Amino acid sequence: xxxxxxxxxxxxxxxxxxxxxxxxxxxxxxxxxxxxxxxxxxxxxxxxxxxxxxxxxxxxxxxxxxxxxxxxxxxxxxxxxxxxxxxxxxxxxxxxxxxxxxxxxxxxxxxxxxxxxxxxxxxxxxxxxxxxxxxxxxxxxxxxxxxxxxxxxxxxxxxxxxxxxxxxxxxxxxxxxxxxxxxxxxxxxxxxxxxxxxxxxxxxxxxxxxxxxxxxxxxxxxxxxxxxxxxxxxxxxxxxxxxxxxxxxxxxxxxxxxxxxxxxxxxxxxxxxxxxxx
Numbered sequence: 001x002x003x004x005x006x007x008x009x010x011x012x013x014x015x016x017x018x019x020x021x022x023x024x025x026x027x028x029x030x031x032x033x034x035x036x037x038x039x040x041x042x043x044x045x046x047x048x049x050x051x052x053x054x055x056x057x058x059x060x061x062x063x064x065x066x067x068x069x070x071x072x073x074x075x076x077x078x079x080x081x082x083x084x085x086x087x088x089x090x091x092x093x094x095x096x097x098x099x100x101x102x103x104x105x106x107x108x109x110x111x112x113x114x115x116x117x118x119x120x121x122x123x124x125x126x127x128x129x130x131x132x133x134x135x136x137x138x139x140x141x142x143x144x145x146x147x148x149x150x151x152x153x154x155x156x157x158x159x160x161x162x163x164x165x166x167x168x169x170x171x172x173x174x175x176x177x178x179x180x181x182x183x184x185x186x187x188x189x190x191x192x193x194x195x196x197x198x199x200x201x202x203x204x205x206x207x208x209x210x211x212x213x214x215x216x217x218x219x220x221x222x223x224x225x226x227x228x229x230x231x232x233x234x235x236x237x238x239x240x241x242x243x244x245x246x247x248x249x250x251x252x253x254x255x256x257x258x259x260x261x262x263x264x265x266x267x268x269x270x271x272x273x274x275x276x277x278x
């Protein structure tokens with residue numbers, strides 16, 4: 001078994017494989033650990049948890065807005081990933097909320113960008129996932145965002161921005177593609193203005209990656225502290241000093257299970273606006 005694992009797992013040092021075998025960390029389908037001198041049987045699955053790299057702790061609290069037997073609603077802080085992926089595993093809503101609430105089957109019904117804060121809906125167990133996740137696919141959820149950007153000047157608002165957005169796997173930014181049928185739509189309204197800054201309400205009709213950020217930029221009003229639009233800014237993974245000034249403020253829907261009206265609002269505020277109002 002040891003030699004088989006060494007050959008199949010070249011990224012794991014043989015010494016680490018020895019340690020994991022000694023600790024019973026490689027197991028078969030029945031959950032029973034393999035010993036180092038066990039003989040590998042062809043077509044047998046070998047299960048183990050990969051080692052996680054050290055992660056920088058996100059210095060913001062995860063707040064629970066609502067919890068019942070079917071759903072949990074989180075008020076997500078900036079810089080916390082929705083799901084574990086890439087360099088953000090333990091520093092994700094799913095991992096933190098599962099541990100904090102002792103709810104191992106929690107999964108998100110939708111997603112927010114890592115650097116976007118606000119209301120995030122999760123399902124409490126497998127039996128409810130389909131009902132709540134498909135609400136978003138059918139566009140039955142009303143979402144309102146708050147964004148801080150430069151004052152509008154002579155731009156006419158409210159405005160409805162439509163474009164064909166493409167997000168290529170492996171690339172950081174999304175792109176508008178000209179001369180193609182729009183696949184995204186956002187209504188953008190000015191809520192109030194304070195000097196050089198404006199506070200905006202963004203109401204997305206679709207849910208493309210980076211949609212609001214891209215559409216605000218299309219209006220010539222990039223969101224404060226956006227590291228991608230209009231230009232890519234190199235920001236260290238442990239730099240939490242300039243959060244994107246975008247907040248998923250409100251989530252509203254008819255509950256697909258009992259037909260009640262559900263509405264949840266973030267209690268968070270955007271610091272660029274708070275600072276400008278002092």
